[in-house]
Amino acid sequence: MAVSGDKLFFLQGTERQHADVAPSPQQFADMQPGLALHCDQDGVIDYANLHAQQRLSTGSEPLVGRGLAQAFGDVCYALLRQYVDAGLAGNACEAELRLPLPGDTHESHVHLACRPDGEDGVCLVLEDITRLRQTEEQLHQREREFRTLVENSPDIISRMDRDMRHIYVNPAIEKLGDVRAQDYLGKTKAELGLPSAMVRAWEEAARAAFASGLEQKLDFDRVIEGQVRNFSGRVIPEIDRFGRIESVVGIAYDVTERARMEKERDELLARERNARIQAETAARARDEFLAIVSHELRAPLNGIQSWAHVLENYVQDAAAAPLAQRALQGIKTGVSQQVRLIEDLLDVTRMMSGKLRLVKQPLALLPTLQAAVESVRGLAAAKRIGISCAYRITSEQIEGDADRVQQIFWNLLSNAIKFTPEGGNVWLSAATADNEICVTVRDDGAGISPEFLPHLFSRFSQEDTSSTRGHSGLGLGLFLVRHLVELHGGWVKAESAGERMGTTFYVYFPLRARSDQYLTVGPPEDASGKMPLPSLSGYNVLLIDDQAEARESLTVVLSGAGANVFAASCAPEALDWLDTRSPDQLPDVLVCDIAMPGEDGYAVLPKIRAWRSSLGDTPLMRMPALALTAFAQREDRIRALTAGFQMHATKPVAPEELIVVIDTMAARR
Known part of the structure; x- marks a missing residue:
């Protein structure tokens, strides 16, 4: 192994020296990473390179002069011997073996090269290739795993060159x-005739x-067996x-199924969106219809109530005209019941649409109960029904809306009166128990059958729906009671031993902890019957309403209170x-009025206020x-106040209330 003409550089100390002399064969052998040995015909080692000496020497005994069996060990030499014998016989050979080399705890992969050296013996070179073989095995394992995954993958995987x-x-x-898969190799997709x-x-x-060196994405379709399949790809x-x-x-x-599901989802979303739009449209139409129904029902009631007030002033002596007084009382009661029915319908609509709002504040329950009892005494007196009250509460409070709480007990009491025969009794009691206030309303009336009791608080629920039923109503009162009680954080239940055995209702409200920083709020007192009405003498009132009956009845009421009234049917008439x-x-x-043909009250008010006198001022x-309108919802009141009205009154308005408001x-001013 000689190299001529090469120039070698040797690093000695910190200087680099140039040498033109070729290294000796022994120097080359010492530079080899493998074991290089030469042995004679008897298998005795007469040369070993530096690496062999370091690997095979034991202790201080030199490697040269030792036999191969002694140097490698009996087990390792037994595996080498056939190749050594072949070399001594003049045959060159190479082999890859797994040998237990001296000093190793495991077998090593070794590449053996054996070359005869004439009669001088044989040259042996052993190169450790263990790491190489391990790396190859790992690569082979990974390739096997990769091929197993790729070959069995349901996804389409390919590799393409720059062409x-x-x-x-x-x-x-x-x-x-x-x-076929093998037909793709070496060809482009265009050459294969793909779309x-x-x-x-x-x-x-x-x-x-x-x-760009960046991943790319694409989508494409392919007709397979007459069906369009959708694919998504990455490059x-x-x-x-x-x-x-x-x-x-x-x-x-293949994303066909996913695309189909997305399409179905989009269609479902579109249908749901359309259904929601239709539902919202239907809800708006319902609300608008109920608002119109409320307006059309309230408007004539306003005239009835106003004329009743006029007649009541004419018939001052109840003893002289008892029948007339009874007729007036019946008219006023009928108006009140009709207004309650209208309010119940609107409240149910608000509940169903989630628009019912409560104005809660610390509320003393006792005055509210007393006001509810007083509001139904006329109904009870008409049927000679006794109302007995037992209050074991004083100033206890709940968090509640006074009007709605009174509405709860008005419905329960009026319901008890309605289903109790003449001469019967209704009992109301209130007491505290376990941080709650329990109010009980009991009657000895018609009772409830066990079959109907679970449906008692359902909407439009009535036990007798025949044309010959003995009691009127829409079946909304108890539905409203349950929801209003729940909105106050309470609960309600009913008990009855059966038909003609009476009914008992239990209403529970959470008891509010008392605090001196809050004022106790009760229902407003009805002062109309306790205090004389103010006089409107000297006041000029401009009344605008498109309904002749309303104009005439209100004109008579306000004129009777002393006001000078001019009634107009529209804005032009008022301006003239x-x-x-x-x-x-x-x-x-x-x-x-608000709802008028041509121009509503919202448009009339600015014109009246912008009217200029002959002096040019306003x-x-x-x-x-x-x-003064028959549109009675909360939104209508807010809109009226926002439009510039100072007050909003709902038809039918009590004449006494109207007189007080105008005077105020x-x-x-």
Whole structure:
């Protein structure tokens, strides 16, 4: 092993020296990483390179002069002997063996080269290739795992070079058509006759991956067995350690089912959206219809109540005209019941749409119960029904809306009166128990059958729905009771021993802890019957309402209270009247209807306030205005106040209330 003409550089100390002398064969042998040995015909080692000496020497005994069997050990020499004998016989040979080399705890992969040296013996070179073989085994294992995964993957996997030719494809690629997997190798998709749209999508994505070095995504369709299949793909560049991209990997997977599910989901969402729009439209139409129904029912009731007030002033002596007084009382009771029915319908609608709002505050329950009892005494007296009350509460409070709490017990009491025969009794009691206030309403009336009791609080629920039923109503009262009680954080239940055995209702409210920083709130007292009505003498009132009956009845009521009233059916008529007035004859208060043909009250109010007198000023700019309308929902009240009205009153309005409101508004001006 001689090398001539090479120039070697040797590093000695910190200097680099140049040598033109070729190294000796022994120097080359010492530089080899393997074991280099030479032995004579008797197998005695007469030369060993430095690596062999370090690996095979034991203790201080030199390796040269020892036999091969002694140097390698009996087990290892037994595996080497046939190759040594072949070399001594003049035959060169090479082999790869697993040898237990001295000093190792495991067998090593060794590459053996044996060369005869004439009659001088044989040369042996052993190179340890254990790490190489382990690396190859790992690579082979990984390749096996990769091939197992790729070959059995349901996804289509391929590798393409820069010319778009396939270097590798897995069997799943046959899903794309009748082309076999092996036919792809070395060809482009265009050469295989695949659809141009699919070819173009793949080639554009592959070129972009080669150009940018970034993963690309694509979607394509393929008609397979007469069915359109949807595929989604990725093109991933393969970058070597030098940063070069020689190929890309394409992965495609069938997303037909996912696309179908997404399409169905989109269709379901569209149907749900349309259904929601239809439901919202229907809800708006329902709300608008109920608002119109409420308006049309309330408007004539306003006239009835106003005329009843007028007649009541004419019939002052109850003893002289008892029948007339009874008739007036019946009219007022009928109006009140009709208004309650309308309110129940609107409240149910608000509950169903989630628009019912409570104004809760610390509320003393006792005054509210007393007010509810007083509001039904007239109904009870008409049927000669006794009402007995037992209050074991004083100033205990709940968190509640006073109007709604009174509505709960008005419904329960009026329901008890309705189903109790003449001469019967109704009992109401209230007491505290376990941080709750329990209110009991009991009667000795018609009772409830066990079969109907579970449905008692259902909407529109009535035990007798025949045309010959003995009691009127819509079946909404108890439905409202249950929901209003629950909105206050309480609960309600009913008990009855059966038909004609009476009924007992239990209402529970959470008891509120008392605090001196809160005022006790009770229901407003009805002062109309306790205090004389104010006089409207000297006040000019402008009344605008498109209904002749309402104009006439309200004009009589307000004139009877002393007011000077001008009634107009529309804004032009009112404006024409204003042009004829002197400054001291201008109205002090405007009472205006909202729902009117042509122009509603919201449009009329600005015109009245913007009216200019002959002097060019606007004397009515700050005139107080009352919206008197049959639109009674909370939104209507808010809209009226926002539009500039100072007050909002709902038809039918009690004449006494209307007189007090007008007096208050005019006095403030």
